[in-house]
Amino acid sequence: SSIIQPKFPLRIHPTPSMAILTWSDQLNVGIAAVDQQHRHLVEILNQLDEAVALGAEPQAIVDTIDALIDYTRYHFEREESLMRHAGYDPALCAEHQRQHQDFIDKVMAEQQQAEAQPDKVSSALLEFLVTWLSEHILYSDKQMAQAIAHHQLDDTETLQQQKTEIMQNNLYSALRESETRFRQLADHLPALIWITNAKHVPIFCNRFWYESFALGKAELTKDNWLNRIDQRDQERLQQAYLQAAERQTPLKIEYRLLQGKRQPRWILETAVPRIRDNGKFAGLMGCGMDITHQKEAEAYLEQQVSLRTEQLLVANQTLESEKNQQILLNNQLKETQSHLIQSEKMASIGQLAAGVAHEINNPLGYISSNLNSLQQYLQEVLKVTEMAERMAQRLPTDDPLLQSFEALRRDVDLDFIKEDMPDLVSEALEGANRAKNIVQNLRDFSRIDKQERTPFDLEAGIDATLNIVNNELKYKAEIIKQYGGIKPFVCVGAQLNQVFMNLLVNAAQSIEEFGKITIRTGYQNDDWLWVEVEDTDQGIPEAIQAKIFDPFFTTKPVGKGTGLGLSLSYKIVEDHKGRIELQSAPGKGTKFRIHLPTH
Secondary structure, three states: OOOOOOOOOOOOOOOOOOOOOOOOHHHOOOOHHHHHHHHHHHHHHHHHHHHHHOOOOHHHHHHHHHHHHHHHHHHHHHHHHHHHHOOOOHHHHHHHHHHHHHHHHHHHHHHHHHHHOHHHOOHHHHHHHHHHHHHHHHHHHHHHHHHHOOOOOOOHHHHHHHHHHHHHHHOHHHHHHHHHHHHHHHHHOOOEEEEEOOOOOEEEEOHHHHHHHOOOOOOOOOOHHHHHEOHHHHHHHHHHHHHHHHHOOOEEEEEEEEEOOEEEEEEEEEEEEEEOOOOOEEEEEEEEEEOHHHHHHHHHHHHHHHHHHHHHHHHHHHHHHHHHHHHHHHHHHHHHHOOOOHHHHHHHHHHHHHHHHHHHHHHHHHHHHHHHHHHHHHHHHHHHHHHHHHHHHOOOOOOHHHHHHHHHHHHOOHHHHHHHHHHHHHHHHHHHHHHHHHHHHHHHHOOOOOOOOEEEOHHHHHHHHHHHOHHHHOOOEEEEEEOOOOOOEEEOHHHHHHHHHHHHHHHHHHOOOOEEEEEEEEEEEOOEEEEEEEEOOOOOOHHHHHHOOOOOOOOOOOOOOOOOHHHHHHHHHHHOOOEEEEEEOOOOOEEEEEEEEOO
16 A cells, blocks of 8 residues: 555556557566556557657657656556565565666756757667567566476577567567668758647757758747748748648748848748648648859850840841842852853953952951951960969858859850850851952952962972862871972962862862872973873762863852852863863762963
8 A cells, every 4th residue: 555656547558559569469578557558558569669760749648658657657666566575585585676866866867858858758778678678578587487486487598589589570670770761861961951849849950951041949939030031932832731731742832042141042841741641731841942052054055045135136137138248249250251251251350359349348347357356365365264263262162252253254164165255266266267258259259359470390389289178188088199290380379279178178078088189290291281180089970070270169058168169160170271171980088180381
C-alpha cells in the first residue's frame, strides 16, 4: 500500500503506426505483472517517438516524457519490492537499483531540456530508451525472474541473440541513421528544405532555409515566415499549400522571396503531402530552388527576341526592295546583252562597273575607317575589362560589390564576349576588304585608275599572290610550283597579280575536298611567255565553257560569287595584247594558260 501509484491510468495503448520498438514474446521475463509493466513502458516510448517524428505540440511531447518518468518510477518500485519479498540476491538487487537510478537520472536530464526547448528532444534520448529497455529486460530482469522462479538461467550468448533478433525485427538502427543522414544532408544542400505537421506548423527547416528567410529557429512560428514572401505571392502560396493538404496531391509553385533592400529572389518550390500508414494527413514536405538567374535570362531573352524580330522585319523589307531592284537590273542586263556583240557587251559592263564602283567606294571608305577605329577602341575596352577583373580579385570574397560583379560577369558571359568580339570585328574588316577588292575589280574592269607599265618579275608576283590567298588555299590544295625562270618584262604588274589571284581562288573553290594546284611558267619562243594554273577539280562542263568569261556569269550559289573574276582577268590579259586558253574535261580537272607578249 506504500507504493506510489502512477498519475496516468495503467492501460495498454494500441501500437502507433510509427513504432520505434515493437513488443515481442522474446521480451517476456515470465512474471505477468512485470511483463505487463514492461509492455506499457514500450507503448509510452513509441508514443514519444511518434510525437517527435510528426512534430506534435511541444506540450504534448513534454507530457509524454512526464508520463514515461512517472510510470517508470512506479514500475521500478514494484519490481524492487518484488525482489525483496522473493529474497533475491542482495548484491544483484542493489545493482538493479543502481541501474534504475541511472535510467531516472538520464530521462530527468532530457526532461529538463525538453521543457526549455520542446523541439530539442534528441535522438540520443530515444536511442538510450530503446537500448536500455531491451538490454535491461533481456539481461537484468530476465535473470531476476528466472532466479526467483528457480529456473535455469539463460547464458549470455542466448540473451545476446535475442537482443539482436529484436533490433533487426524493428529496424530501429537503420531508421535512426536514415533520419540523421537526412538532416545532415539537408543542412548542406543549397536548397530550401522544410517539413510541416498536419497543422501546417514547421517542424523542420534546413540551415539554408533559415539563412534565406533570415529567421532563427527560436523566432519561427506558424505564420511569421510568410512576412518574408513578396505580398504579390503570399495569398497564392497559402492557397497552394492548403489545396495540396486538402487534396493530398503534390504541388509546384514559383514565388518571390524578399531579401531586404536587394531585389527579391525567385524560388521554384515543389512540395508533397506526408501520409501515414492509416491514410491520415501528417503534413507537407518541400524543397525550393533559387531560379532568379533563370528568370533574368528569360526576361533578357524575351527582350532580345523582340528586338531581333523588329530588326528582321526591317531587314526583310529592305531585302525585298533590293530583290525587286536586282530583278529589274538583271532583266535590263539580259535585254542589253541579247542585243550586243561581245565587244559592245564588255564596253557596256565597263560603264556600269564604273558607276557602281564610284557609288560604293565612298560609303565603303568610312565603313572600313570606322571598323579600324572600332578595333582600336575594342582593345582599350578589353584593357579596362582586364583591369576591372584584377581589381575585383583584390576584394574580399564576401564583398557585395565583388559578388555583384561576379554575378554580372556570369550573366553576360563576359569571357565569351571578350573572346568573340575581336573575331566579329576581324570578320567585319575582312568583309569590308573583300568588298573593297570587288570595287577595285570593278574599277580595274572599267579601266579606272589605269596604272603605268613598268618592268615586273612575274614569278615573284605569283609568289606574292600565293601569300595573299594562302588562307583560301592551304585547306583545299597542295601548291606545286614549276617555274621556267621568266625574266622581268614591261607590264602592269598589279593587274597581272589580280589575274593570278582570280585563277588560284577559283581553282581552290572548285576542289570539293583536297587536291592539287600546279603553277607552271615558261617561254614559247623569244616573243611569248606563258603561265599555267591547273587544278584537280571535277572539270567544267563543255556546255558552259563558252560562258565562263562573260561578266556576272558564275556557277557558284547566290551570294558566293560576283561573276566578275574571270571576265576581269580576260580583259586584263586582252589589254596586255595576250590571250587566255581553257582546257577542261569532266573528271580530268581544269587548266588555264595565259599567253603574254614579251615586247
